[in-house]
Amino acid sequence: MNPLPGDLFARRLRQERERLGISQAELARRMAALLGTNVDSTAITRIEQQTRAVRLDEAVTAAEALGVPLVVLVSDSYARENEAEIQNQLAELALAKQEWEKLRQKIHRITQTIQQLSAERDAFCSHALDVDPETAGDYELAPEIRAALDASMCDARTKPAGEVAAPDA
Template identity: 65%
Template sequence: MSPSPEPLTSLSGSVSPRPGAAPEPAAATDVLPTDLFAQNLRREREAQHVTQAELARRMEEWLGTTIGSTAILRIEQRTRAVRLDEAVAAARALGVPLVSLISEDPVRENEEAIQESLADLAVAEQEWEAARHRIDQTTRLIQQLSAERKQLIRDSSPSEADPSA
C-alpha cells in the first residue's frame, strides 16, 4: 500500500487537505464564519456608535428591501443566519471591508496575502527578466541573420562590372 500524499502547505503556513480529501471536521474550539460575523458586526457597529435600527436602515437603502432592527439583533445573537447579500450590505453600511466582519484577524490575513503576492511578483519578475533576455538574444540573432542574408544576396547576384555575365 502506498503512503497517502502529504497535505499542501501554503506560503502563509496554513495547511490545506490533500486534493480530493474530505475536509477535516471543525474542532470544538473553531469559530464558524457566521459566529465571527455576528461578533464582528456587533463590535464594529458599537465602535461606530450605530444603533441596530440605524444599521438596518442603512442596509435597507443598499438592498432595497426591509431588514428591520430585530433582524440585526437576531443576527448578532446568532439566532438568525445572515444572507450573503445582507453581510455585504452590513459591511458597506458600516464602511468596512467584508473580510473584517468574517475574519478573526483580517490584518494578519491581509498581511499574509500581501506576502504571498510579493513572492508571486518576485517569481514573475524573474520570469520576465529571463524572457527579456531571450528576446534580446533572438533580436540579435535575427539582425545577424538579416545581415548575412544581405551579404549572400550581394555575393550571389551577378555584378554589373563582371564582363562574363
C-alpha cells in the first residue's frame, strides 16, 4: 500500500532538513520568517513524528525554507524520476567525456603532424637557400596559410605536450 501524502511529507521533511544539516529549530526559524508568525520547533518535531498534521501553509513554507519544490516533500515518484534523470545525465556525461578524449587525442596527433611538417618545411627552405638563394623564395607558403600555421603553432607551443584546452562553452 502506498503511504499517504502526510506520511511522505513527514519523512521527506526530515530527510531534506537533515540533508541540509539544519536543526528543527533552524527550520522553524526560517519558516517563521517566511510566514511572519511564530513557528515553534516542537511543531516541526511533532510533524516529523507524525503526531501532528501539517497545515497547507506550513507545508508550502517548509518547502520554501528548505529550497525545494513542494512536490519533493509529498511524492516519492519525484525522487525516483529525479534519480533516473541524474543517472541519464551521468551516462551522457561519461559518453561526452569519451568523445572529448578521442577529439583531444586527434587534436594532439594533428598538432604533432603540423609541427613535424613545419620543421621539414623549414629544413627544406634552409637547404634551398643554401643551394640557390635566388629561388629560395619560390618555396614560401602563401601568406594566409603561413599566418594560419603560425597561429596554430603558437597555440600548440603555449600548452604542455599532449594538453588540449576544452572548447569554450
